[in-house]
Amino acid sequence: MPKRQIDPRGPRFAAGITTVVLAVVLITSWWPLLAAQGVVFAIGAFAGLRFSPYGLLYRLAVQPRLGPPSEREDEAPPRFAQGVGFAFAVVGVIGYATGLTTLGIVATAAALFAAFLNVAFNFCLGCEAYLLLQRFTPTRKRAEA
Amino acid sequence: MTGVWVVLGVLALGLLAGVLLQAREGRIRGGSDRPADELPVPVAEALQPGVTLVQISTTFCAPCRHARVRLSALADRHDDLHHVELDVTHQPEVAHALGVMRTPTTFAYAASGAELLRVSGVPDADALLDALQPHVNRA
Numbered sequence: 641m642p643k644r645q646i647d648p649r650g651p652r653f654a655a656g657i658t659t660v661v662l663a664v665v666l667i668t669s670w671w672p673l674l675a676a677q678g679v680v681f682a683i684g685a686f687a688g689l690r691f692s693p694y695g696l697l698y699r700l701a702v703q704p705r706l707g708p709p710s711e712r713e714d715e716a717p718p719r720f721a722q723g724v725g726f727a728f729a730v731v732g733v734i735g736y737a738t739g740l741t742t743l744g745i746v747a748t749a750a751a752l753f754a755a756f757l758n759v760a761f762n763f764c765l766g767c768e769a770y771l772l773l774q775r776f777t778p779t780r781k782r783a784e785a
Numbered sequence: 786m787t788g789v790w791v792v793l794g795v796l797a798l799g800l801l802a803g804v805l806l807q808a809r810e811g812r813i814r815g816g817s818d819r820p821a822d823e824l825p826v827p828v829a830e831a832l833q834p835g836v837t838l839v840q841i842s843t844t845f846c847a848p849c850r851h852a853r854v855r856l857s858a859l860a861d862r863h864d865d866l867h868h869v870e871l872d873v874t875h876q877p878e879v880a881h882a883l884g885v886m887r888t889p890t891t892f893a894y895a896a897s898g899a900e901l902l903r904v905s906g907v908p909d910a911d912a913l914l915d916a917l918q919p920h921v922n923r924a
Contacts, residue, residue, distance in 0.1 A: 648847060666795075667788040713847045745791055752795050753802075761803035771845060771888070774874065 645712035646689055651721075653702055654684070654694035655758035658725070662752040666745065671736035674748060678729030684722035689715055692722070721758075721766020725751050810906040813916045816893075817900045824898055825879045827871055832894055835865030836901065836920050840891045841883065843874045851907045852889040859910050866921050893917055 658677065665674045684692035690699065728751040735743030754765040822829075831839055838856050842849035853870050860868035873880045873888075883892065891908055893901040893916075902916050914921065 663792045666792050669788055711847070711850065714845045717845050745787070749791050749795050752792070753799050756796060756799040757803055757806075760799065761806060763803065763806055767845075768887075771843060774843065774845065776877070 644688070644715040646715045646718070647698075647703060647709040648711070648713040649706065649709060650689065650695055650698045650703070651718040651764065652759055652762060653698045654689075654692065655755045655764075657694050657697075658755040659752060659759050662748055662755060665732075665748050666752065669736065669741070669744075671733055671744060674729055674736065674744075675733045678726055678733060681722045681726035681729055685719055685726050686723075689719060689722070717767035717770040718764060720770040721754070721764050724766040724769065725754070811904060811908045811912065812906065813902050813904050813908070813912060816902050819900060822898070823882075824894075825882045827876065827879055828883070828892075828894075829898060831869040831871065832896055832898060833867045834896045835867060836917060837867045837869060837894050837896070838891055839894060840868065840870045840889050841880060841885050842870055842872050843888045844872065846888050848907050849889040852891060855908065855910055856891060859913070863921055866917075893920075895920060 658680075661673060661677050665671065665677070680693055684695065689695045728747045732744045732747035732751070735741065735745070735747055737744075757763045757765055828839055831837060838860065840849070840852055840856055842853070849870075853868075856868045860866045871879065873885070880888075883890075887905055889906065891904045893903070893913075895901055901920060904913060
C-alpha cells in the first residue's frame with residue numbers, strides 16, 4: 641500500500657495556529673480551549689491530517705494561493721507528532737481540570753515548545769522522535785516498512 | 786500573569802533551540818581514523834575511484850531527499866566525485882557501526898576507504914567542495 645504523501649507546508653501552517661491556541665491557553669488558563677486543541681490533534685493523528693480542521697483550512701484557503709508544493713512528504717511522521725500533541729493535551733486538560741495547574745501548565749508549555757519550533761524553524765520534534773523509533777525498532781516488527 | 790511568563794519563557798527557549806539546530810545543519814566534521822577495512826560491507830562496496838559521497842538515509846526523511854538531489858547534482862558536475870545513497874532503514878547495524886545518529890549523514894571516502902569528512906543534515910555544496918580540497922578538482 642503506497643504511503644500517503646502530503647504538502648509539507650500544511651503541518652507547518654497547522655503548527656502556527658496551534659502555537660497561537662496554546663499560548664492563549666497558557667495566558668488565560670481557559671482549559672476548554674486546550675481540550676478543543678486536543679480534539680484537533682486527535683483527528684489529525686487518528687483520522688489523518690487531511691481531516692484535521694487546520695489541515696482543511698490549509699487546503700481550502702491557503703494552498704490555492706500558494707500553488708502546488710515542489711515536493712511532498714510522507715504523512716506518517718507528522719501524524720505521529722499530532723499523536724504526541726494529543727497525549728500532552730490530555731495530560732494538560734487533566735491537570736487544569738483537577739486543579740493540578742502546574743501539571744496543566746507544564747504539559748501545555750511542552751506542546752507549545754514543539755509547535756513553535758515547527759512553525760518558526762520547520763523542525764518537527766515529534767517527527768524526529770518517530771524516525772528515531774523507526775531506527776531502533778527490530779526489522780521484523782516493521783512489516784510495512 | 787504566570788501564563789504570560791511561561792509563554793515568553795517557552796518562546797525564548799524555542800528561539801534558542803531553533804537557532805542551535807539551524808547552526809548544526811550541514812555541519813562538516815573532520816574524518817575519522819577508523820581503519821578502512823572496518824567499514825560496513827555495503828559502504829565498502831560503494832567506494833569508487835576519486836571521492837565517494839556515501840549518503841546514509843532512511844525512509845520518511847524529507848531532508849534526505851533534499852540532500853540526495855543536491856549531492857547527485859554536485860557529483861554530476863565533477864568527474865572524480867561520486868554519490869551513493871544507502872537506505873539503512875532495514876540495516877540499523879550499518880548506521881550504528883558508522884556512528885550515525887540522524888539522517889541524512891553523508892560521508893566522504895577516498896577510494897582507499899579513508900574517511901575524509903562527514904556532514905549531517907542537508908549539505909551546502911560549496912562548503913563541501915571547499916572541505917574536499919585537494920582531493921577533488923574544482924570544475
